[in-house]
Amino acid sequence: MSYSDKVIDHYNNPRNMGSFDKNDPSVGTGIVGAPECGDVMKLQIKVSDGIIEDARFKTFGCGSAIASSSLATEWLKGKTVDEARQIKNTDIVAELSLPPVKIHCSVLAEDAIKSAIEDYKRKSGAA
Amino acid sequence: MLKLPIFMDNHSTTAVDPRVLEAMLPYFCQQYGNAASRNHIFGWEAEKAVDRARGQIAQLIHCDPKEIVFTSGATESDNLALKGVAEMYRDKGNHVITVATEHKAILDTAKRLEKAGMVVTYLGVDTMGRIDLDALQAAISDRTILISVMMANNEIGVIQPIAEIGKIAKARGVIFHCDATQGVGKIPVDVQAMGIDLMSFSAHKIYGPKGVGALYVRRKNPRVRVAPIVDGGGHERGMRSGTLNVPAIVGFGVACEICEKEMPTESARLSALRDRLKGQIFEALDEVYLNGHPTERLPHNLNISVAYVEGESLLMGLNDVALSSGSACTTATLEPSYVLRSLGVGSDLAHSSLRFGLGRFNTKEEVDYVARRLIEVVLRLREMSPLYEMAKEGVDLKNVQWAVH
Numbered sequence: 001m002s003y004s005d006k007v008i009d010h011y012n013n014p015r016n017m018g019s020f021d022k023n024d025p026s027v028g029t030g031i032v033g034a035p036e037c038g039d040v041m042k043l044q045i046k047v048s049d050g051i052i053e054d055a056r057f058k059t060f061g062c063g064s065a066i067a068s069s070s071l072a073t074e075w076l077k078g079k080t081v082d083e084a085r086q087i088k089n090t091d092i093v094a095e096l097s098l099p100p101v102k103i104h105c106s107v108l109a110e111d112a113i114k115s116a117i118e119d120y121k122r123k124s125g126a127a
Numbered sequence: 128m129l130k131l132p133i134f135m136d137n138h139s140t141t142a143v144d145p146r147v148l149e150a151m152l153p154y155f156c157q158q159y160g161n162a163a164s165r166n167h168i169f170g171w172e173a174e175k176a177v178d179r180a181r182g183q184i185a186q187l188i189h190c191d192p193k194e195i196v197f198t199s200g201a202t203e204s205d206n207l208a209l210k211g212v213a214e215m216y217r218d219k220g221n222h223v224i225t226v227a228t229e230h231k232a233i234l235d236t237a238k239r240l241e242k243a244g245m246v247v248t249y250l251g252v253d254t255m256g257r258i259d260l261d262a263l264q265a266a267i268s269d270r271t272i273l274i275s276v277m278m279a280n281n282e283i284g285v286i287q288p289i290a291e292i293g294k295i296a297k298a299r300g301v302i303f304h305c306d307a308t309q310g311v312g313k314i315p316v317d318v319q320a321m322g323i324d325l326m327s328f329s330a331h332k333i334y335g336p337k338g339v340g341a342l343y344v345r346r347k348n349p350r351v352r353v354a355p356i357v358d359g360g361g362h363e364r365g366m367r368s369g370t371l372n373v374p375a376i377v378g379f380g381v382a383c384e385i386c387e388k389e390m391p392t393e394s395a396r397l398s399a400l401r402d403r404l405k406g407q408i409f410e411a412l413d414e415v416y417l418n419g420h421p422t423e424r425l426p427h428n429l430n431i432s433v434a435y436v437e438g439e440s441l442l443m444g445l446n447d448v449a450l451s452s453g454s455a456c457t458t459a460t461l462e463p464s465y466v467l468r469s470l471g472v473g474s475d476l477a478h479s480s481l482r483f484g485l486g487r488f489n490t491k492e493e494v495d496y497v498a499r500r501l502i503e504v505v506l507r508l509r510e511m512s513p514l515y516e517m518a519k520e521g522v523d524l525k526n527v528q529w530a531v532h
């Protein structure tokens with residue numbers, strides 16, 4: 001299988017790879033997937049005044065999973081939490097030209113975003 | 128000088144040896160006769176060339192040249208052996224014994240036989256990938272007509288105790304088929320000493336051309352017969368009709384002759400390269416695991432799992448090296464290697480597996496380059512891996528509640 005140029009670029013130059021302190025109250029962490037399924041994504045957002053000012057990811061998975069999470073962190077930065085919730089896996093599929101067998105990578109990235117937002121909301125006490 | 132990309136996937140196929148190609152060339156445009164043409168020089172020449180190849184092949188596996196049936200490859204040979212025996216011996220029984228880690232050419236054929244009413248036993252393997260001979264003994268009944276066990280596994284290179292299986296089969300009066308696609312030409316094969324009745328193998332795994340293989344069919348003690356699956360002009364003693372692929376067969380023969388001559392030096396060289404590769408990787412990286420047997424193993428095979436890093440992303444990083452992975456990230460089912468799973472390797476480590484297949488044309492420089500590149504890529508991907516981070520923090524990944532999707 002050949003990869004799109006954008007997937008290769010994210011794989012070779014991952015954006016925002018790394019971790020925040022998960023105990024920081026302004027940080028929301030989402031960990032989705034399972035090692036036995038071959039992919040685990042950790043996505044973190046750092047929120048200030050309702051705006052996602054920074055994001056980080058770490059991913060165990062194929063190139064498309066890495067690219068999906070890397071792209072997600074790019075898109076998250078500068079968005080409000082509510083705007084971030086609107087990111088759809090289909091947007092990621094389109095941007096990265098993912099083939100059908102890799103759509104689950106984009107689904108995982110969307111799940112990771114939602115999970116990170118939930119974690120943040122839970123910690124900040126907001127509904 | 129290192130030439131990129133490097134091919135280190137010699138279990139999938141091999142380059143045609145230039146000596147093989149040279150021997151084949153006259154049979155395309157000059158001596159292009161049909162080996163079944165009995166009344167002119169073109170046919171006679173083609174037949175002579177085929178007979179020479181039959182002799183070269185027979186010598187490599189220690190059989191009579193008449194016992195070689197040419198096919199399109201090992202998949203067809205496997206089909207012919209299983210379906211041919213099932214049909215020919217159906218009055219004798221309806222039970223076949225094979226192994227969970229066989230190639231799909233065996234497993235899918237066995238599934239088809241099951242649909243047609245046959246009963247198939249799939250033996251399990253131990254953590255090294257070998258079958259239990261007592262379990263084999265116990266599985267044989269008076270309805271058993273065939274035991275089919277591969278010589279060496281295509282993923283982990285583990286070598287089965289073939290001679291012992293042959294003895295058991297003989298003692299119980301059951302035909303023994305061996306898929307020796309990965310073994311022939313790489314390790315010594317003797318169908319007499321090993322008690323093999325039917326054996327599949329192909330040319331393209333041993334530096335010959337694609338599209339040609341053979342089924343060894345024992346003629347004496349016992350005389351084994353298989354019903355054909357391809358009907359036609361009655362070629363190959365009626366077991367496989369169709370005009371013989373003369374140039375490819377000529378190449379197959381020469382490929383076998385070279386393997387026989389060079390096997391002692393080649394296998395020593397390849398196992399030294401393999402051990403060098405393994406040594407460099409295991410020295411530089413923690414939590415790398417060998418899959419398969421430490422010693423009962425093809426000399427050119429290395430299969431490892433690199434914990435916390437997914438196999439397909441590893442291959443993506445090693446974009447100038449041709450390797451394969453047990454990660455099934457590209458398949459529709461997303462199931463990792465069934466061979467590794469049969470050994471009891473966890474799905475996570477199966478997803479993290481890499482198969483190296485060294486070959487005749489690989490060099491020490493290539494091995495050093497591949498080891499260096501692999502180590503670089505693993506370090507980079509582990510930096511990116513949430514699992515590695517968790518493991519380093521002391522989290523036991525086995526106790527994490529994962530959202531299995």
